[in-house]
Amino acid sequence: MTAIDATSVDARPGPGTIRIGTRGSQLARWQSEWVSARLRELHPGLRVELVEIKTQGDRDRNSPLAAIGGIGLFTKEIQRALLDSTVEVAVHSLKDLPTQGSEELILGAVPVREDAADALIAPVHRTLEALPPGATIGTGSLRRRAQLLHARPDLQVVGIRGNVETRLNQALSGTLDGVVLAEAGLRRLGLAGHVTQRLGPPLFLPAVGQGALGIECRALDASTRALLAPLDDPGTRRAVIAERRTLAELEGGCMIPLAAWGRDTDDGLMALDVAVFDPDGLERLFVSATGPRDNPDSLGRQVAEQLRAQGADRLLQRGSHP
Numbered sequence: 664m665t666a667i668d669a670t671s672v673d674a675r676p677g678p679g680t681i682r683i684g685t686r687g688s689q690l691a692r693w694q695s696e697w698v699s700a701r702l703r704e705l706h707p708g709l710r711v712e713l714v715e716i717k718t719q720g721d722r723d724r725n726s727p728l729a730a731i732g733g734i735g736l737f738t739k740e741i742q743r744a745l746l747d748s749t750v751e752v753a754v755h756s757l758k759d760l761p762t763q764g765s766e767e768l769i770l771g772a773v774p775v776r777e778d779a780a781d782a783l784i785a786p787v788h789r790t791l792e793a794l795p796p797g798a799t800i801g802t803g804s805l806r807r808r809a810q811l812l813h814a815r816p817d818l819q820v821v822g823i824r825g826n827v828e829t830r831l832n833q834a835l836s837g838t839l840d841g842v843v844l845a846e847a848g849l850r851r852l853g854l855a856g857h858v859t860q861r862l863g864p865p866l867f868l869p870a871v872g873q874g875a876l877g878i879e880c881r882a883l884d885a886s887t888r889a890l891l892a893p894l895d896d897p898g899t900r901r902a903v904i905a906e907r908r909t910l911a912e913l914e915g916g917c918m919i920p921l922a923a924w925g926r927d928t929d930d931g932l933m934a935l936d937v938a939v940f941d942p943d944g945l946e947r948l949f950v951s952a953t954g955p956r957d958n959p960d961s962l963g964r965q966v967a968e969q970l971r972a973q974g975a976d977r978l979l980q981r982g983s984h985p
């Protein structure tokens with residue numbers, strides 16, 4: 664288990680040690696520590712080191728995400744570290760991982776998904792329904808903005824950025840009436856007690872990959888792939904493959920208000936729901952489809968085609984000119 668595979672192109676710090684590239688945020692560290700603990704549990708004797716890597720998204724903490732461009736903002740430098748063999752493993756929030764990437768990298772494992780829903784933290788009014796007209800809600804996400812405005816066109820959606828704790832504090836301090844964050848991130852950080860309303864499917868759909876981790880390694884690094892394989896959860900993997908396929912088919916390189924929810928169903932199939940919005944949430948296109956579990960890619964393509972037939976391209980083009 665710890666021997667270096669003769670066919671791999673990497674140079675390890677030593678046999679029996681793997682390095683995990685991670686962002687430095689509390690959430691990223693929690694996620695990488697979690698992967699590290701699972702790996703050590705599965706492979707007794709394995710040493711795992713965390714290597715902190717700053718991404719463009721960590722350096723520029725103020726610009727709106729939509730303005731910086733977004734693609735690979737939180738992942739590119741970590742992928743580069745994988746490619747130049749500075750680390751063997753990269754742990755990403757799958758939601759932040761672009762659908763297009765280097766052929767040299769693969770998702771070695773997609774562990775079981777945490778709750779994929781969004782969460783409202785509105786300490787005074789508590790629910791979306793109870794917010795007074797014109798209430799201020801913070802989010803930097805075009806998808807959350809569009810879904811909030813679709814439900815409550817009167818809300819004032821304020822663009823905010825920063826790590827989970829910073830954004831949470833804007834609601835707790837009363838600077839804003841509320842913020843919307845991922846339930847998964849709050850749970851991992853032990854902050855889910857602040858949630859006043861879960862904003863979940865089928866009404867409020869998450870981002871593609873939300874709540875899931877993507878653990879990348881080099882495609883040719885057979886020994887690391889073998890170490891990661893037992894962390895994979897096939898149900899989560901096929902759900903996010905379907906979601907990511909729809910996103911890849913529809914995106915024109917811009918950040919788009921697209922929400923998706925893939926999951927296994929009780930009848931042995933899987934389902935994929937996808938909603939696409941214009942930036943102000945006036946229009947909502949929605950497709951829900953089911954298909955066999957062994958072809959999530961085809962399900963994702965099918966849903967993208969149906970959304971196109973409804974006019975998704977026209978909506979999404981509007982999204983690129985905010």
Ligand SMILES: NCc1[nH]cc(CCC(=O)O)c1CC(=O)O
Nearest residue numbers: 756758844845847848873874875
């Ligand atoms: N870049 C933001 C980001 N990326 C992943 C998560 C949460 C964890 C997850 O969705 O897996 C968050 C924070 C948030 O949306 O509140």
